[in-house]
Amino acid sequence: MQTAVVTGASRGIGRCVTELLVRDGIRVYMLARREIDLLHAAQTLSDLARPIVCDVTNADSVKRAVYQISEETDGAPDMLINNAGIFPLSSMHSLSVDALQQTLSTNVVAPFRLVRAFLPRMKQRGSGHIVTIGSVADRAIFAENGAYAASKHAQRAMHEVLRQELQGSGIRASLVSPGPTNTNIWDAIDPDNREGFPARANMLSASAVAAAIHWVVNAPAELNVDELRLSRA
Numbered sequence: 001m002q003t004a005v006v007t008g009a010s011r012g013i014g015r016c017v018t019e020l021l022v023r024d025g026i027r028v029y030m031l032a033r034r035e036i037d038l039l040h041a042a043q044t045l046s047d048l049a050r051p052i053v054c055d056v057t058n059a060d061s062v063k064r065a066v067y068q069i070s071e072e073t074d075g076a077p078d079m080l081i082n083n084a085g086i087f088p089l090s091s092m093h094s095l096s097v098d099a100l101q102q103t104l105s106t107n108v109v110a111p112f113r114l115v116r117a118f119l120p121r122m123k124q125r126g127s128g129h130i131v132t133i134g135s136v137a138d139r140a141i142f143a144e145n146g147a148y149a150a151s152k153h154a155q156r157a158m159h160e161v162l163r164q165e166l167q168g169s170g171i172r173a174s175l176v177s178p179g180p181t182n183t184n185i186w187d188a189i190d191p192d193n194r195e196g197f198p199a200r201a202n203m204l205s206a207s208a209v210a211a212a213i214h215w216v217v218n219a220p221a222e223l224n225v226d227e228l229r230l231s232r233a
Contacts, residue, residue: 002026003077004217005069005114007056008084010037012183013133016210017081021217022048029069029077031056031084056084056110057102066117076121076128079217082111083133085151087185089144100147107151112158119171126170129217132159134177136229143196163226174216178209178230204232 004021008014009030018028022045031054032038042051050072054065069077085107088099115130122128137145138152156175163173180191182203191197209230216225 002079003029003069003073004079004081005029005031005077005118006081006083007031007054007110007114009051010034010041012185013178013181013206013209013213014081014083015041016206017083017213018049019045020210020214021079022046024218026079029065031065056113057105059113062110062113062117066114070118070121074121074125076118076125078127079129079131080114080118081131081133081213081217082114084110085133085135085185086148087189088147089189090147091144092146095146100150103147103151104154107148108154108158111155115162122171123169128171130162130171130173131213131216132156132173132175133213134159134175136177136179136231138175138177163224172224174225175227176209176213176216176225176230177227178204178212179232180204181206181209202232204230 004026006014006018006028009018010032018030021028027048030038030042030049030051033055035053038051038053042049052065052068055061086103088103132155134156135152137149138156141149159173159175166173180198180203182200183206186200192199212228212230216228219225
């Protein structure tokens with residue numbers, strides 16, 4: 001049986017990806033911080049959805065999750081989908097150091113922790129697929145996006161290094177970068193009532209982005225989707 005790890009799996013894109021993967025008969029380890037939301041999401045899916053409460057910014061929490069997953073697999077999942085992220089908005093002059101550090105910790109350091117934990121076994125095995133969920137902000141710059149854009153540019157750079165290092169290893173590395181997507185990440189921002197932001201009705205849906213990710217991981221083994229950029233049709 002194939003296995004996958006999906007971070008930020010309790011809602012939004014992560015939950016939608018999990019739903020598609022379990023339909024394929026893949027055991028999915030769902031990682032998220034909020035226990036109530038995570039357990040509810042898993043219960044609405046199937047027995048193949050395995051919830052693990054994990055704060056991906058906390059080294060001990062990640063270590064516990066990695067240990068459990070490694071014990072229940074052959075040491076690493078077949079797929080690692082790094083989806084969890086935060087999206088703070090602040091002008092540069094008012095952006096706090098703590099907010100910047102938290103964003104980098106969640107969007108850059110956390111996915112690196114998981115890659116570092118599972119990659120040795122993937123390399124030993126000669127197979128695996130690491131999918132990084134990027135953003136339009138990993139190439140474009142927007143006002144009030146200092147922390148988020150910095151994190152997403154860093155995430156894309158790490159993906160490119162990883163992809164180069166893994167050539168010929170049997171391990172695939174893909175970057176999927178959607179435009180604005182209608183998930184809970186926008187709740188505190190209320191883009192419908194802020195000038196310069198797209199209306200939520202005009203954003204991509206989480207299910208549409210998940211369908212693209214699903215296509216990426218199901219591409220023929222000889223095909224590496226280096227980078228996939230998504231926008232609203």
